Amino acid sequence: MGPVLAGVFQLLALIAALALAYVPLGNHMAKVYSSDKHWRVEKWIYKGIGADPNTEMRWPAYLRGVLAFSAVGVLFLYLLQRLQGVLPGSLGFKAIDADQAFNTAASFVTNTNWQSYYGEQAMGHVVQTAGLAVQNFVSAAVGIAVAMALVRGFARSRTGELGNFWSDLVRGVTRILLPLSVVAAIVLVACGVIQNFSGIHEVGQFMGGDQQWNGGAVASQEAIKEIGTNGGGYFNANSAHPFENPTPFTNLFEIFLLLVIPFALTRTFGIMVGSVKQGYAILATMGTIWVGFIALMMWTEFAHHGPALQLAGGAMEGKETRIGVGASSIFAVSTTLTSTGAVDSFHSSFTGLGGGITMLGMQLGEIAPGGTGSGLYGMLIMAVIAVFIAGLMVGRTPEYLGKKIGTREIKFAACYILITPALVLIFTAVAMALPTPGNSMTNSGAHGFSEILYAYTSASNNNGSAFAGLNADTQWFNSTLGLAMILGRFLPMVFVLALAGSLAEQKPVPATAGTLRTEKPLFTGLLVGAILIITGLTYFPALALGPLAEGLAS
Numbered sequence: 001m002g003p004v005l006a007g008v009f010q011l012l013a014l015i016a017a018l019a020l021a022y023v024p025l026g027n028h029m030a031k032v033y034s035s036d037k038h039w040r041v042e043k044w045i046y047k048g049i050g051a052d053p054n055t056e057m058r059w060p061a062y063l064r065g066v067l068a069f070s071a072v073g074v075l076f077l078y079l080l081q082r083l084q085g086v087l088p089g090s091l092g093f094k095a096i097d098a099d100q101a102f103n104t105a106a107s108f109v110t111n112t113n114w115q116s117y118y119g120e121q122a123m124g125h126v127v128q129t130a131g132l133a134v135q136n137f138v139s140a141a142v143g144i145a146v147a148m149a150l151v152r153g154f155a156r157s158r159t160g161e162l163g164n165f166w167s168d169l170v171r172g173v174t175r176i177l178l179p180l181s182v183v184a185a186i187v188l189v190a191c192g193v194i195q196n197f198s199g200i201h202e203v204g205q206f207m208g209g210d211q212q213w214n215g216g217a218v219a220s221q222e223a224i225k226e227i228g229t230n231g232g233g234y235f236n237a238n239s240a241h242p243f244e245n246p247t248p249f250t251n252l253f254e255i256f257l258l259l260v261i262p263f264a265l266t267r268t269f270g271i272m273v274g275s276v277k278q279g280y281a282i283l284a285t286m287g288t289i290w291v292g293f294i295a296l297m298m299w300t301e302f303a304h305h306g307p308a309l310q311l312a313g314g315a316m317e318g319k320e321t322r323i324g325v326g327a328s329s330i331f332a333v334s335t336t337l338t339s340t341g342a343v344d345s346f347h348s349s350f351t352g353l354g355g356g357i358t359m360l361g362m363q364l365g366e367i368a369p370g371g372t373g374s375g376l377y378g379m380l381i382m383a384v385i386a387v388f389i390a391g392l393m394v395g396r397t398p399e400y401l402g403k404k405i406g407t408r409e410i411k412f413a414a415c416y417i418l419i420t421p422a423l424v425l426i427f428t429a430v431a432m433a434l435p436t437p438g439n440s441m442t443n444s445g446a447h448g449f450s451e452i453l454y455a456y457t458s459a460s461n462n463n464g465s466a467f468a469g470l471n472a473d474t475q476w477f478n479s480t481l482g483l484a485m486i487l488g489r490f491l492p493m494v495f496v497l498a499l500a501g502s503l504a505e506q507k508p509v510p511a512t513a514g515t516l517r518t519e520k521p522l523f524t525g526l527l528v529g530a531i532l533i534i535t536g537l538t539y540f541p542a543l544a545l546g547p548l549a550e551g552l553a554s
Contacts, residue, residue, distance in 0.1 A: 004302055007326015010252055011294060014259075014330065021260050026267020026279070032175045033148045033168065034272065042170050049166065056161035059501030062149055065165035066142060066493060070109050073135060074486075077105040080131045081123075090124035091200055091214060103478035108135035110489035111143055111371060113225070113232030113341050113464040114481060116473040120214055120235045125197050132232060133221045137181075140228030141172030143339075143373030146493050147265065148272075150377045153500030154401045155273045157508050160501050176261070177228060184223035184257055191253070192246035195219040218243055226257035229371040231341025231464040239331070239344040240320050251323050251344055255331055258340045262286075262369035265376045273401055277519035282379055284524045289368035289531070290337055293361055297329040300354040300551075318349025318468075329354075336361035339371030341464025348451065348468035355467065356547025359454055362461045363539045364531055365420065371462065377496050383518070384413045384499070386530040390516050390523075399515060402508040412499040419491045421538045423460040423484050428453050428542065430480075437476050442469035446553070450546035455481060460488035 038046070038053055046053050057065070080087075081096035081104060096104065100116060107114040108131070117123070123132070145168035152162050189195050198215035218234045222244050225231060235241040245251050263283065270279020301315045302325060319328045328345040335342050336358040347358045361368075367378040384400055388410050391398030398405040405413075431437040431452050441448040447469075454467035459481040466472070472481065517523065 003325055004298070006324065007298055007302075007329065010248075010327055011291075011330055014252060014256060017256050018259060018263055021256075022264050022267055022283075025260060025264040027271065029144075029176060029261075029264065029268040030271040032171050033163075033268070038167075039174060042167075042174055045170050045174075046166065051164075051166035053164050053167035053170070055164055057164055058160040059149070059162055059497040062162050062165045063494060063497045065169075066146065066497075067490060069138075069165075069169070070142065070490065073109040073138065074105045077108060077131050077135060078102060080127055081105065084124055084127050087124065087126045089126045089197070093122055093124050096122065096127075099475045099478040100473060103482040104132075106482040106485045107464065108132050108230070108232060109139055110462050110485045111139040111228070111230060111339055111374070112459060112462040112485045112489070113230045114459055114466070114472075114485065115232055115236075115464075116478055116481075118236040119233060120216075125216060128221065128234065129217050133217070133224060136221065136224040136228050136230040136232070137173050137177050138169065140177055140224070140230065140372040141169050143229075143371055144172045144176070144261075144265070145169050145373065146496055147373035147376040150380055150496055150500040151269050151272050153503035154380075154403060156504045157402075157506060160505050162497070162500050162504060177224065180227050180257075180261075181220065181223040184227060184253075185219045187253065188219040188222055188250060191250045192242075193219040193222055193250065194243045222254070223257065225342060226254045226340065227261060227372075229258055229262065229338045229340040229375075231335065231339075231343075233342065239342045240323075240346075245323075245344055248323060248327060251327050251331065254342070254344075255327075255334050258338055258342065259334055259369060261372050262338055262375040265373070266369075269376060269380075275401075275519065278401065281519045281524050281527075282376075282383070284521070285527045285531075286367065286369040286375070286379065288524070288528055289364070290333065293333045293337060293357060293368070294330055297333050297354055297357050298326060300351050300357065301325050301329050303351070315349075315351050315354070318346035320344065332358050333361060335465055336463060337364070337366060337368045337370070339366045339374055339462045339464070341458065343465050346468040347454070347465065348447075352446075352547050352549075352551030352553070355450060355454070356543055356551060358465070359450070359457055359543065359547060360535070360539070362457045362463045363421075363424070364535050365417070366461050366463060367531070374462070378416075378492075381413050381416050381496065381499070382531050382534075383527055384409065385417065385534070386523070386527045387516060387518065388413070389530060390526060394514075396514055399509050400518060402511070403503045403506050404509055408502055409499055412495045412502065416492050416495040416499075417534065419495075420460050420488055423488050424453070424456050424539075425542060427456040427460070427480055427484055431456070431476075434476075437474075440471040440474055440477060442471070446546050446549040450550065453542055453546050456484055459484040462489050 081101040085095040149162040196215040200214040239245040266283040270276040451470040
């Protein structure tokens, strides 16, 4: 079997697995966020934090809960890193420097999981498990909670109440993320991923120096890293490390984990708004973009230019031989079209156009299928924009799911889609204009520009993957990337929740013969076109200076 055919078969197997999980998981999540019953352990948690899970919140109160919880998370994780030197289980590692501790705290609380450090050489067991792994759970739960608030905005009428943030947060962890992670961790351990609390082992000499390995609770963190679309690796090599991803099966299984919740949330959305077909329309949009990007990536990486690539069966530089070009392409597209950031290959070593595809995936807003929760609310914002464009074309007041999209709603949606590109382009421009940040680039020219553009694209979109080749462990990059992560996570949430509150206050508008049928393939095509055109107009000049210039020159 050739490498191209092997990649196609892996893609088909992945689609089949996602299809099998779609209905049961989507139904389960709909029940979780629609139930008025609380588990006993959840009641203990509410009592411990002093929250009343039965109190309905309007959008400002819901937002305050999101921001307050996240601010406490940043402070706790920052202090945990700064005190690492005196904590048990630190493996002898010193406290993390202030700028890097801020960057890492902002990274994991915002579900970005960008890492400017070597995990196996910087973080002990306590920080990894009590700090980073905990944030992997709760940051993902925050994203789902905000998505559910927006879904309730569409589903409810004549009320500004969007549910209870604390209830949504706790249920997301106890009923969805934790059970799935336990099962996934057991599968990963059975397949060879390590799970222990061992210390540092000397394993011999390598290139004139001592080579050391240390263990850790890797399988459990790997499970939630993928399920929660987090992405921070226990080791610097991330999912290319054999301790995290030892076999082709675990590679495909990890791709499945990072996609299953974002795709299944479209089913949850359809059930909660009372029309499963609406969920299928969103699913079709996500799936079309995802499969299209994988096809483009495989084409660029399998293109044979020269005898070396012909003998290797594709562009193998930066890719693991046990995984191959096809599976690496699927992983790269899936991780950058979600907010995961895990990598099983190094995107800087992809072909020029292949690296551009990974960047474009993030620049779409990571909505195909996107992160846990963030992908769904990002896609629904784009649906609002698409409906508005359709209304302009026919001269009719736009409506979506029985709600009018008026001036107020479109302003919230427009602000949402403008924030992230502004962060990416402004930070990139400033970094390129100043003399010091450029010293961190390994390469010059178009590829060097791509390194910096990729870094701010990854941070502002809360992805977390790195292009490799950029030394981001400097005060400039630790500070500005950390700021980009925080602004890129929470400013869009402000407008998502404000839009949800505005929609929930409306009374439903009855469908008429002139109402746009948003569950039909025509709307799916309109939505795909709107996403690609808006992103293309926004980022094309920057992409032309980086990956497009490199790809066309090679």
